[in-house]
Amino acid sequence: MTAAARRISGEAAVELHSVFSVPGMHCAGCMGKVERSLAAVPGVASARTNLTARTVEVVHEQGVETPNLIAALAGAGFEAQPRVDIEEAPSAVKPLLAPLAVAAFACMNVMLLSVSVWSGAEGTTREMFHWLSAAIGVPAIAYAGKPFFSSAFAALKRGRTNMDVPISIGVTLATSLSVYETVTGGTDAWFDGTLMLLLFLLAGRALDAMMRDRARAGVDALLRQAATGAMVVDADGATRWVTAAALVPGMVMRVAAGERLAADGIVMRGNSRFDQSLLTGESAPVPAREGEAVHAGTLNVDAPVDVRVTAAGTDTALAEIARLMEAAGQSRSAYVRIADRASRLYAPAVHTLAALTFAGWMLAGAGLYHSLVIAIAVLIITCPCALGLAVPVAQVVAAGALMKRGILVKDGSAMERLAEVDRALLDKTGTLTLGRPVPDEAALDALSAADASVALALASHSRHPLSLGLAQALAARGVHAAELGDVAEEPGRGVSATWQGRRVSLGRPSVADGMAAALDTGMGPARVIGFADRLRPDALDALDALEGLGIECSMLSGDGIAAVTEIARQTGLTARASASPADKQQNIASLQSVGRKVLMVGDGLNDGPALAAADASIAPGSASDVGRQAADFVFTGDSLLALPRAVRASRRTMRVVRQNFVLAIGYNVLAVPLAMAGIVTPLIAAVAMSTSSLIVVANSLRLQGAAR
Amino acid sequence: MTSIAFLLPIALGMGLCGLAAFFWALKRGQFSDLDGAAARILIEEDEER
Numbered sequence: 001m002t003a004a005a006r007r008i009s010g011e012a013a014v015e016l017h018s019v020f021s022v023p024g025m026h027c028a029g030c031m032g033k034v035e036r037s038l039a040a041v042p043g044v045a046s047a048r049t050n051l052t053a054r055t056v057e058v059v060h061e062q063g064v065e066t067p068n069l070i071a072a073l074a075g076a077g078f079e080a081q082p083r084v085d086i087e088e089a090p091s092a093v094k095p096l097l098a099p100l101a102v103a104a105f106a107c108m109n110v111m112l113l114s115v116s117v118w119s120g121a122e123g124t125t126r127e128m129f130h131w132l133s134a135a136i137g138v139p140a141i142a143y144a145g146k147p148f149f150s151s152a153f154a155a156l157k158r159g160r161t162n163m164d165v166p167i168s169i170g171v172t173l174a175t176s177l178s179v180y181e182t183v184t185g186g187t188d189a190w191f192d193g194t195l196m197l198l199l200f201l202l203a204g205r206a207l208d209a210m211m212r213d214r215a216r217a218g219v220d221a222l223l224r225q226a227a228t229g230a231m232v233v234d235a236d237g238a239t240r241w242v243t244a245a246a247l248v249p250g251m252v253m254r255v256a257a258g259e260r261l262a263a264d265g266i267v268m269r270g271n272s273r274f275d276q277s278l279l280t281g282e283s284a285p286v287p288a289r290e291g292e293a294v295h296a297g298t299l300n301v302d303a304p305v306d307v308r309v310t311a312a313g314t315d316t317a318l319a320e321i322a323r324l325m326e327a328a329g330q331s332r333s334a335y336v337r338i339a340d341r342a343s344r345l346y347a348p349a350v351h352t353l354a355a356l357t358f359a360g361w362m363l364a365g366a367g368l369y370h371s372l373v374i375a376i377a378v379l380i381i382t383c384p385c386a387l388g389l390a391v392p393v394a395q396v397v398a399a400g401a402l403m404k405r406g407i408l409v410k411d412g413s414a415m416e417r418l419a420e421v422d423r424a425l426l427d428k429t430g431t432l433t434l435g436r437p438v439p440d441e442a443a444l445d446a447l448s449a450a451d452a453s454v455a456l457a458l459a460s461h462s463r464h465p466l467s468l469g470l471a472q473a474l475a476a477r478g479v480h481a482a483e484l485g486d487v488a489e490e491p492g493r494g495v496s497a498t499w500q501g502r503r504v505s506l507g508r509p510s511v512a513d514g515m516a517a518a519l520d521t522g523m524g525p526a527r528v529i530g531f532a533d534r535l536r537p538d539a540l541d542a543l544d545a546l547e548g549l550g551i552e553c554s555m556l557s558g559d560g561i562a563a564v565t566e567i568a569r570q571t572g573l574t575a576r577a578s579a580s581p582a583d584k585q586q587n588i589a590s591l592q593s594v595g596r597k598v599l600m601v602g603d604g605l606n607d608g609p610a611l612a613a614a615d616a617s618i619a620p621g622s623a624s625d626v627g628r629q630a631a632d633f634v635f636t637g638d639s640l641l642a643l644p645r646a647v648r649a650s651r652r653t654m655r656v657v658r659q660n661f662v663l664a665i666g667y668n669v670l671a672v673p674l675a676m677a678g679i680v681t682p683l684i685a686a687v688a689m690s691t692s693s694l695i696v697v698a699n700s701l702r703l704q705g706a707a708r
Numbered sequence: 709m710t711s712i713a714f715l716l717p718i719a720l721g722m723g724l725c726g727l728a729a730f731f732w733a734l735k736r737g738q739f740s741d742l743d744g745a746a747a748r749i750l751i752e753e754d755e756e757r
Contacts, residue, residue: 028751031744031747031751032751032752035751050740050741051741051744051747052740052743053741094734098731098734101727105726109719132716
């Protein structure tokens with residue numbers, strides 16, 4: 001922040017906070033650039049980035065317009081969108097952090113006192129220590145146990161049971177018993193064991209929630225995809241910026257080349273092509289002339305056009321996809337996670353055991369108090385301490401290993417679902433292929449060094465997708481840009497300039513056949529460079545590996561039959577072309593109805609509903625925000641080998657999770673007979689609980705190499 | 709026994725201080741951007757500030 005900016009912020013009466021999402025920000029250097037470029041805008045008091053959420057919060061005066069700030073970010077090389085203030089999903093970790101801290105604090109202090117009791121404190125000392133433990137323990141248990149109590153209560157109210165029910169019952173009974181022991185000056189109090197149980201369980205929950213939170217960092221993505229405003233031309237010719245929400249049918253938007261449409265409409269003036277790949281999966285831009293309809297979320301490629309709004313906000317084609325996705329997501333939430341399936345079996349078993357113990361000791365004539373103490377000891381011992389850690393620790397370790405390999409896991413249950421997958425559907429554009437036009441290698445080889453450097457210089461002056469592809473390919477070949485003069489870009493035609501006294505240009509070829517650019521260096525005929533969307537590197541290896549894992553693959557694309565056939569020929573996959581978003585979803589549903597577990601791999605907006613409906617889904621990092629948000633896994637980088645890697649890691653994780661269950665239950669098999677025999681003391685319970693938890697954690701750590 | 713009377717409150721008090729500090733940090737948003745906090749140390753500050 002500059003001194004000047006600080007002074008302004010001190011004087012300004014009205015300060016506004018704007019939040020922008022900056023998806024391209026991923027390192028310290030980026031954070032610095034974003035903050036500095038925004039702070040340099042006059043009227044901006046401060047800018048603070050948040051790398052986790054990929055956002056920047058700007059404090060500025062009134063009168064600083066949103067497009068100015070976006071332009072400043074664009075100048076620094078970052079694409080940004082103002083964040084629409086949709087209700088943000090609440091963090092899942094935050095409400096658990098405070099109970100976790102309280103449980104840890106209380107557990108340590110009570111354990112300190114318990115150690116003295118175990119090592120032989122007698123009489124008044126022991127009583128005092130018990131009272132102290134109760135003073136710390138009871139309020140701490142009441143506070144730290146709240147997440148479990150409320151969840152158990154909610155489940156019971158619906159006549160169901162979950163993992164939290166035995167936990168709540170065990171914790172409540174153990175606390176009551178300990179208070180009773182303290183008041184009557186008894187020998188054993190269980191505050192330490194109860195708190196340790198809560199601590200381990202909360203740690204497991206917090207780890208699980210942390211994974212889900214990371215996924216939420218990309219919330220509100222869908223509406224962000226649509227441009228959130230447009231330049232509106234009034235009847236008198238004046239232009240003004242109108243936000244997407246304020247657009248109404250009948251308004252006329254002026255859409256510059258390279259801008260996304262904020263609403264559906266009809267072209268009134270101008271002639272351009274629109275990149276609909278996010279909406280339909282079609283790889284080639286679609287021409288739109290006067291009088292033709294264009295859709296919100298598509299990108300204007302060639303030339304500025306005036307568009308009359310016909311539908312805005314919740315009526316657009318984009319919003320329709322959002323609705324489909326919402327419906328699809330609901331079906332998936334019916335998935336029952338492995339921990340919950342385990343607890344459905346576990347809870348009745350535990351309660352039966354405790355009841356049997358109580359009845360047995362009563363029959364043996366032990367007296368009400370004594371029988372109750374032993375029954376409660378059984379409940380404490382069987383409380384699923386290690387069981388609570390068995391799943392989340394394994395999943396977090398595996399997710400960390402995958403993340404190092406560039407695969408982001410959004411949810412622990414995603415791994416459980418991916419491990420079961422036996423059928424994969426892959427989108428074409430942007431998934432099997434790179435999703436961007438790549439120039440023909442042979443055409444580039446044919447260029448002389450001088451021609452190549454001119455081509456690079458011209459291409460670098462345009463934001464047209466073909467120019468971007470050409471510039472990237474030439475730069476990768478180590479070509480240096482030539483020095484040009486009078487560079488001018490004519491929308492729809494191309495870039496031209498003077499070079500060594502000659503007029504040179506890069507533009508649309510006179511005979512347009514597919515995607516191509518013509519390079520005219522003023523000497524000889526223009527050279528035509530063909531462009532095509534290429535298969536991702538390793539795509540064939542990745543498909544082979546998936547087959548090797550027993551996953552049958554096929555292609556499901558929204559693109560036309562010709563483009564799909566070409567890729568099908570290269571990959572040997574069966575394919576379905578021209579599938580609408582609803583078709584894709586339908587396709588998945590029909591596979592699921594015959595018992596297949598479907599993996600959807602896709603990137604576009606049009607894949608969103610399918611990604612949400614499939615049993616598991618993966619999107620490339622280059623995907624639309626919607627694709628990334630709907631998918632369970634997102635992989636960065638161009639290689640498709642991430643797919644088999646994610647599947648293998650998920651299967652390994654589930655193997656370790658099952659081992660963890662065996663270990664955790666094995667501990668119960670050893671400890672429960674002791675508890676039922678009435679010889680378990682708080683010391684034995686504490687030792688047994690922590691060892692079993694440690695063993696489970698240690699076993700899970702083996703997953704560190706799971707992503708290899 | 710007398711030493712316990714001193715040491716116990718001290719130990720508990722120190723623990724409570726730590727707990728209070730954690731809650732304060734939580735409320736002030738110190739944990740809202742853990743990735744960013746780790747990366748922030750690498751940002752080069754401008755010469756003139």
